[in-house]
Amino acid sequence: MNLVNAVVQGVLLGGLYALLAAGLSLIFGVMRLVNLAHGAFAVTAAYGSLTLVQHLGWHPLMTLAVVVPVFAAAGFGLQRGVLTRAATRGPLTPLLVTFGLAVIVESLLLTGFSADSRTLPTGQLSVASVRLTGTVSVGVLPLLTFAVGVVAVLGLQWFLFRTPAGRLMRATSDDREAARIVGADDRRVFATATAIALGLVAVAGVFIGMRGTFAPSSGAGVLLFAFETVVIGGLGSLWGTLAGGVLLGVAQLLGAAIDPAAGVLAGHVVFLVVLAVRPEGLFPKAVIA
Amino acid sequence: MTLLRLDDLNVHYGDFHALRGISLSIDEGETVAVIGANGAGKSTLLRTIAGLNAATSGEISYRGQPVDRLPAHRRVALGISLTPEGRRLFPSLTVEENLLTGAARSRPGPWSLRAVYDLFPLVEERRNRIAARLSGGEQQAVAIGRSLMSNPALLLLDEVSLGLAPVVVDQVYAALPKVVASGTTVLLVEQDVHRATAVAGRLHCLLAGRTALQGAVDSVRYEQIVAAYFGQAEAA
Amino acid sequence: MRASRTTPFSRVSAVVLGVLVAVLAYAPYAVSRGTQTQLVLLFCYVLMGTMWNLLAGYGGMVSVGQQAYIGIGSYGLVTIADQMGVPAVLAVPLAGVAAGAVAWVTSFLVFRLAGGYFAIGTWVVAEVLRLVFTQVDGLGAGAGVSVGAYGDLGPAYRIAVVYWLALATTVLSVFGVYLLMRSRTGLGLTAVRDDPVAASSLGVGVAGAKRLVYVAAAVGCGMAGALIASNTLRVQPESAFSINYTAVMMFVVVIGGIGAIEGPILGAVLYFLLERELSHFGAWYLVLLGIVVVAFTLVLPKGLWGLVAGPRRQVFPVGLTVMRS
Numbered sequence: 001m002n003l004v005n006a007v008v009q010g011v012l013l014g015g016l017y018a019l020l021a022a023g024l025s026l027i028f029g030v031m032r033l034v035n036l037a038h039g040a041f042a043v044t045a046a047y048g049s050l051t052l053v054q055h056l057g058w059h060p061l062m063t064l065a066v067v068v069p070v071f072a073a074a075g076f077g078l079q080r081g082v083l084t085r086a087a088t089r090g091p092l093t094p095l096l097v098t099f100g101l102a103v104i105v106e107s108l109l110l111t112g113f114s115a116d117s118r119t120l121p122t123g124q125l126s127v128a129s130v131r132l133t134g135t136v137s138v139g140v141l142p143l144l145t146f147a148v149g150v151v152a153v154l155g156l157q158w159f160l161f162r163t164p165a166g167r168l169m170r171a172t173s174d175d176r177e178a179a180r181i182v183g184a185d186d187r188r189v190f191a192t193a194t195a196i197a198l199g200l201v202a203v204a205g206v207f208i209g210m211r212g213t214f215a216p217s218s219g220a221g222v223l224l225f226a227f228e229t230v231v232i233g234g235l236g237s238l239w240g241t242l243a244g245g246v247l248l249g250v251a252q253l254l255g256a257a258i259d260p261a262a263g264v265l266a267g268h269v270v271f272l273v274v275l276a277v278r279p280e281g282l283f284p285k286a287v288i289a
Numbered sequence: 290m291t292l293l294r295l296d297d298l299n300v301h302y303g304d305f306h307a308l309r310g311i312s313l314s315i316d317e318g319e320t321v322a323v324i325g326a327n328g329a330g331k332s333t334l335l336r337t338i339a340g341l342n343a344a345t346s347g348e349i350s351y352r353g354q355p356v357d358r359l360p361a362h363r364r365v366a367l368g369i370s371l372t373p374e375g376r377r378l379f380p381s382l383t384v385e386e387n388l389l390t391g392a393a394r395s396r397p398g399p400w401s402l403r404a405v406y407d408l409f410p411l412v413e414e415r416r417n418r419i420a421a422r423l424s425g426g427e428q429q430a431v432a433i434g435r436s437l438m439s440n441p442a443l444l445l446l447d448e449v450s451l452g453l454a455p456v457v458v459d460q461v462y463a464a465l466p467k468v469v470a471s472g473t474t475v476l477l478v479e480q481d482v483h484r485a486t487a488v489a490g491r492l493h494c495l496l497a498g499r500t501a502l503q504g505a506v507d508s509v510r511y512e513q514i515v516a517a518y519f520g521q522a523e524a525a
Numbered sequence: 526m527r528a529s530r531t532t533p534f535s536r537v538s539a540v541v542l543g544v545l546v547a548v549l550a551y552a553p554y555a556v557s558r559g560t561q562t563q564l565v566l567l568f569c570y571v572l573m574g575t576m577w578n579l580l581a582g583y584g585g586m587v588s589v590g591q592q593a594y595i596g597i598g599s600y601g602l603v604t605i606a607d608q609m610g611v612p613a614v615l616a617v618p619l620a621g622v623a624a625g626a627v628a629w630v631t632s633f634l635v636f637r638l639a640g641g642y643f644a645i646g647t648w649v650v651a652e653v654l655r656l657v658f659t660q661v662d663g664l665g666a667g668a669g670v671s672v673g674a675y676g677d678l679g680p681a682y683r684i685a686v687v688y689w690l691a692l693a694t695t696v697l698s699v700f701g702v703y704l705l706m707r708s709r710t711g712l713g714l715t716a717v718r719d720d721p722v723a724a725s726s727l728g729v730g731v732a733g734a735k736r737l738v739y740v741a742a743a744v745g746c747g748m749a750g751a752l753i754a755s756n757t758l759r760v761q762p763e764s765a766f767s768i769n770y771t772a773v774m775m776f777v778v779v780i781g782g783i784g785a786i787e788g789p790i791l792g793a794v795l796y797f798l799l800e801r802e803l804s805h806f807g808a809w810y811l812v813l814l815g816i817v818v819v820a821f822t823l824v825l826p827k828g829l830w831g832l833v834a835g836p837r838r839q840v841f842p843v844g845l846t847v848m849r850s
Contacts (some may be wrong), residue, residue, distance in 0.1 A: 009732070016308075020669040028641070028642075032640075033641065034640065034641020034642060034644065034645065036589065036641070036644065036645070054322070062694060082400075082819070082823070085823055086822070086823065089822075089823075089826060090781070091585070091587075091640050091641075092581060092585070093525045093822055093823070093826065094639075094641070095589075095641055095644055096775065096779060096818060096822040096825065097818075097819050097822050098777060098815070098817075099589065099772075099818070100815045100818035100819040101815065101819060102815075103772060103812075103814065103815035103818070104811075104812050104815035104816060104819070106811075107808040107809070107811035107815060108812055110807075110808040111808040111812070112807060128838045129672065132410065144586070149567075160783045163388070164393065167386055167389060167390060168382060168390055168393055170379070170382060170813065171379040171382060171386075171387075171390045172380050173380055173381075174378055174379040174382065175378075175380075177341060177373075177377070178373065178377040178379065179390075180318075180340070180360070180361040180362055180394050181339055181341065181342065181361055181370070181373060182365065182390045182391050182394075182435060182439070183361045183362045183364065183365035183366060183393040183394030183439060184362055184390075184393055185361075190714070197456070220768060222647075223645065223648075224648060224649055224652060227642065227645040227646075227649070228649065230642075231638070231642065231646075235642075242340055242668075244758060257787055261659070261660065262660075264656060265653065265657070268656070269653070270647055271649060272634060272650075272653065275634050275635075275637055275638070275646070276633075276634055279637040281640075286580075286605040
């Protein structure tokens with residue numbers, strides 16, 4: 001049955017959106033900074049993986065071992081070098097800076113890789129599937145993506161609420177100056193948060209590349225889906241993020257099942273309806289961090 | 290032995306000259322009270338020692354080493370801990386989490402969760418409550434506890450009694466002798482001269498950013514303190 | 526001593542501006558059609574930059590979705606002029622009104638989001654409109670539609686009419702923003718931007734003023750969209766709702782100077798020249814624009830106009846200056 005299949009696939013897609021949203025949400029939760037370059041970074045990670053696949057013949061999953069640390073390090077540097085300066089200049093500055101970064105990144109990808117759509121070759125993984133019922137079967141890759149999304153959200157939750165470093169991150173988010181007097185190096189904490197967020201973005205980007213196609217201009221859509229996931233789920237609630245991702249994924253694939261051109265639009269409409277009816281999100285929580 | 294020494298310290302907020310040539314020396318084990326009216330520069334003094342404000346000139350040395358260039362979090366690791374004005378707990382964290390953040394750069398010493406709970410039994414009852422939901426007195430106790438968790442050698446207490454009912458202030462101050470007994474040197478800011486003289490061995494009175502009077506509590510007369518506090522001519 | 530709105534600098538500037546507008550108005554008699562078409566684009570940059578400055582510089586709202594109103598304005602022109610038969614001269618302002626109406630409705634949604642999330646929310650709205658217009662067969666769906674409104678005019682006359690329309694719309698809009706910022710509402714907004722806490726304690730009504738600014742900016746962008754469509758004679762969803770319009774607005778405002786009426790005018794001229802000289806570098810040109818936005822934001826947040834301006838050096842004096850008489 002087509003609709004059941006769409007729902008199942010949508011739920012699995014939701015794991016990917018939750019993964020994307022977790023990074024956006026972490027940066028916002030800790031630094032009150034909205035990173036408009038979030039989508040562009042994810043796409044860059046996919047291109048990074050593609051480069052390794054092409055030159056070294058690696059499987060895209062193997063490239064995670066390189067791409068993720070590189071992105072985490074870049075995130076650390078970005079926070080220390082650019083965003084710290086931007087964050088002290090009022091609310092407009094980070095938006096202008098991250099939008100500018102998105103333009104720079106997208107244009108650089110355009111010069112390096114052309115505007116053509118690409119995909120990451122996954123070999124056997126792309127055709128392997130598990131049969132759930134007589135008519136519904138799910139691919140191993142979508143299942144793996146979903147699992148990675150869930151693990152990432154759980155892991156982030158565990159880090160923030162069960163480890164001393166996570167506790168200090170939440171404390172710094174609450175009151176930066178007070179964090180300094182308990183011995184937190186606030187700039188280092190922020191840089192660590194950005195590093196984690198970009199690591200998550202890198203994972204998401206590679207899975208985006210494995211599941212479908214990407215082009216330098218794909219960043220905008222990725223940013224919007226991540227953002228819609230955050231808002232639908234409720235700002236700052238990690239469990240909500242997972243639910244928001246699932247709802248968005250289901251809406252998109254149900255919409256696409258009805259009319260192939262209407263998938264993305266259906267997702268946007270669900271977002272707008274949630275915003276109109278329940279602006280605090282479906283699973284509101286005071287703070288992530 | 291001298292623990293903290295301030296030498297001709299000047300601090301500016303933009304054009305405003307908040308501290309003017311403050312010199313002060315505190316020995317290990319002492320309790321010193323900084324008194325003065327609103328805006329005299331008391332909080333600025335503690336914040337500068339803690340590393341939250343930068344001095345424009347002058348020197349801060351701790352155990353004989355200059356610490357002026359160290360950021361606040363490094364000073365915590367050396368044993369300087371500020372309990373700031375307004376408590377400044379982390380509102381979304383629980384009481385126990387707030388205390389645990391205080392141990393982020395903990396040195397070896399007598400203070401632990403257990404010891405803080407023994408000092409403030411009420412705090413233990415509230416351990417799983419979100420800090421934002423505490424009363425002012427409870428928050429103050431947690432804030433002091435959070436400072437103690439780092440096992441400070443020098444505890445900077447800023448306006449402990451601000452906004453609290455007198456009976457609550459009594460409870461908070463009742464804990465102070467135990468803190469001092471554990472070997473901690475205390476520099477506290479207090480507007481209430483009677484409370485300051487009751488707990489401190491020495492007084493340092495600020496008036497408009499300048500030292501108006503300093504000395505052992507039993508060596509200064511009450512009229513002198515009042516004069517220094519309000520800046521009357523015979524303060525000298 | 527007396528308080529005065531005008532200064533010697535502003536009075537001289539007013540005269541210079543008046544002469545400049547008169548010269549520009551005469552241009553169709555003197556310059557080629559190609560140049561006129563180029564200048565229409567410049568006027569649109571001034572108009573769009575002014576609107577984005579109104580939003581971000583005065584209203585404190587960073588919108589990444591102003592292309593929504595460019596698109597509505599473009600399609601509005603086609604609907605109102607071609608399909609309803611209204612003369613183009615009227616259709617341009619009416620397309621602006623249509624964009625304003627859409628903005629008024631969407632404001633109730635996007636105003637539920639604060640700060641950075643507001644920015645992305647406006648982008649979603651623009652994407653929704655783009656996707657919807659891609660589905661409307663009566664407007665050419667994804668392939669787009671040609672503008673026929675000026676069909677009965679000869680090419681030379683059409684270009685001149687569009688030119689004058691663009692000049693008039695831009696001059697009146699800039700002046701309109703100037704009057705708005707001088708008004709009680711405008712001064713209230715400036716107060717909110719500079720110190721939200723103090724302003725709210727003075728009883729400045731923030732929400733209403735912000736909605737007014739959001740709608741006004743959409744009207745301006747809608748008219749810009751109608752003028753762009755009049756200039757290119759083709760409307761297509763991908764380009765009419767392109768994020769690039771917002772990127773241009775942001776660039777124009779950031780290099781010119783945010784929070785000053787003069788800023789986007791200066792920025793638009795600079796952007797216009799840069800585009801002429803460098804756009805053949807393609808993606809590298811965009812990299813440069815991005816770097817300039819980041820660098821200006823961090824190093825020169827008041828833009829180039831900020832280097833020139835002072836309390837007595839304002840072309841458009843919004844507040845009062847104390848003068849020695």
